[in-house]
Amino acid sequence: MRLYTYFRSSAAYRVRIALNLKGIAYDAVPVHLARAGGEQHLPDYRAVNPAGLVPALEADGRVLTQSMAIIEYLDETHPQPALLPGSPADRARLRAIAQAIACDIHPINNLRVLQYLQRELGADEGQKNAWYRHWVMTGLEAVEAMLADDPRTGAFCHGDTPTLADCCLVPQVFNARRFDCSLESCPTVARIAGRCEALEAFRKAAPAGQPDAE
Amino acid sequence: MRLYTYFRSSAAYRVRIALNLKGIAYDAVPVHLARAGGEQHLPDYRAVNPAGLVPALEADGRVLTQSMAIIEYLDETHPQPALLPGSPADRARLRAIAQAIACDIHPINNLRVLQYLQRELGADEGQKNAWYRHWVMTGLEAVEAMLADDPRTGAFCHGDTPTLADCCLVPQVFNARRFDCSLESCPTVARIAGRCEALEAFRKAAPAGQPDAE
Numbered sequence: 001m002r003l004y005t006y007f008r009s010s011a012a013y014r015v016r017i018a019l020n021l022k023g024i025a026y027d028a029v030p031v032h033l034a035r036a037g038g039e040q041h042l043p044d045y046r047a048v049n050p051a052g053l054v055p056a057l058e059a060d061g062r063v064l065t066q067s068m069a070i071i072e073y074l075d076e077t078h079p080q081p082a083l084l085p086g087s088p089a090d091r092a093r094l095r096a097i098a099q100a101i102a103c104d105i106h107p108i109n110n111l112r113v114l115q116y117l118q119r120e121l122g123a124d125e126g127q128k129n130a131w132y133r134h135w136v137m138t139g140l141e142a143v144e145a146m147l148a149d150d151p152r153t154g155a156f157c158h159g160d161t162p163t164l165a166d167c168c169l170v171p172q173v174f175n176a177r178r179f180d181c182s183l184e185s186c187p188t189v190a191r192i193a194g195r196c197e198a199l200e201a202f203r204k205a206a207p208a209g210q211p212d213a214e
Numbered sequence: 215m216r217l218y219t220y221f222r223s224s225a226a227y228r229v230r231i232a233l234n235l236k237g238i239a240y241d242a243v244p245v246h247l248a249r250a251g252g253e254q255h256l257p258d259y260r261a262v263n264p265a266g267l268v269p270a271l272e273a274d275g276r277v278l279t280q281s282m283a284i285i286e287y288l289d290e291t292h293p294q295p296a297l298l299p300g301s302p303a304d305r306a307r308l309r310a311i312a313q314a315i316a317c318d319i320h321p322i323n324n325l326r327v328l329q330y331l332q333r334e335l336g337a338d339e340g341q342k343n344a345w346y347r348h349w350v351m352t353g354l355e356a357v358e359a360m361l362a363d364d365p366r367t368g369a370f371c372h373g374d375t376p377t378l379a380d381c382c383l384v385p386q387v388f389n390a391r392r393f394d395c396s397l398e399s400c401p402t403v404a405r406i407a408g409r410c411e412a413l414e415a416f417r418k419a420a421p422a423g424q425p426d427a428e
Binding site: 050051052053060062064065066068069070072073076077088089091092093095096098099100102103104106107108113116117120121123127130131134142145146 | 276317335
């Protein structure tokens with residue numbers, strides 16, 4: 001498999017974690033989101049993914065896009081270890097946690113949105129950072145409410161093995177720290193992220209360890 | 215089942231379509247997102263969904279949240295008609311189309327984000343509408359690129375029956391029209407939305423037909 005990735009993209013980071021948890025070897029093809037006006041907009045990459053977003057995964061002769069759709073595909077084609085285990089209700093819960101991050105936090109704080117704020121609305125650095133922190137904390141506090149006091153929460157977001165939810169949680173916590181957000185109001189989130197980061201599959205997927213890391 | 219819904223919420227609209235396609239009867243519990251500072255923030259609703267977002271579905275003794283997770287649950291528990299049909303690669307494609315809408319367009323244009331733009335960044339009405347149209351059109355053009363010239367696109371987004379992707383597409387097209395976006399650059403999107411809207415399951419789910427419509 002071939003993963004089009006950018007070391008700091010948290011959507012790509014999710015897929016790297018899932019590939020590592022599954023033990024699937026892959027070739028990393030870096031796409032630099034900030035260089036040359038964004039390499040994701042160049043014709044070569046648009047031919048891979050017309051949406052001009054990373055990640056994209058070439059697998060089984062096809063290009064797959066959207067990180068959660070990619071992880072569901074990996075889970076269907078490489079069932080062990082299961083990243084969406086349990087009953088339909090279990091999967092609904094862990095998908096909801098994943099989507100509370102992948103839909104309600106990440107897109108609002110994506111690089112292209114921050115660039116629009118600055119370019120079109122004249123937001124200064126302080127306003128940009130306040131925006132970022134506001135949506136990270138609103139979102140992570142919602143995730144904390146889903147995790148805390150729910151008996152289905154275990155060592156990880158759902159039970160005692162990593163799932164799709166953890167693949168989404170850890171990159172978001174990484175971003176929160178990068179923008180100096182305190183996780184004091186989210187102790188369950190912080191505990192689970194710490195537990196994940198002790199695993200090699202998560203460590204190897206982290207931005208600093210990528211071939212294109214700066 | 216009991217659906218916590220708001221007539222104009224496009225995430226709730228997705229779930230209404232899916233319930234109708236499955237032929238599942240449900241009680242609608244309106245949660246008014248603009249009244250009383252947002253009824254979704256009131257303690258009664260926070261007890262249902264601590265994240266304070268609609269929709270939420272009470273089903274089989276549990277509260278489910280996040281529209282795509284809810285639709286996947288409905289598909290697992292009520293398999294016919296299938297909203298995620300085909301092979302893993304088919305499901306990856308239709309999930310990616312759904313997520314290109316549910317992740318890359320909708321959250322950025324959500325009411326709470328527009329309110330932040332006005333309240334914290336002083337965006338005026340024109341700037342707010344320009345923001346809205348920019349992200350709708352950027353997103354729908356990416357979806358158009360996924361649909362056009364792909365032989366897997368049929369009468370609907372993926373093949374000749376409605377799927378999760380169509381449940382996401384139609385509410386987004388509804389929003390695009392509400393903000394006077396031209397769909398000229400997205401002919402496949404417009405064609406498929408029109409085909410969906412001819413079906414009763416989609417028509418009955420539309421905002422104007424809801425008990426809380428204004």
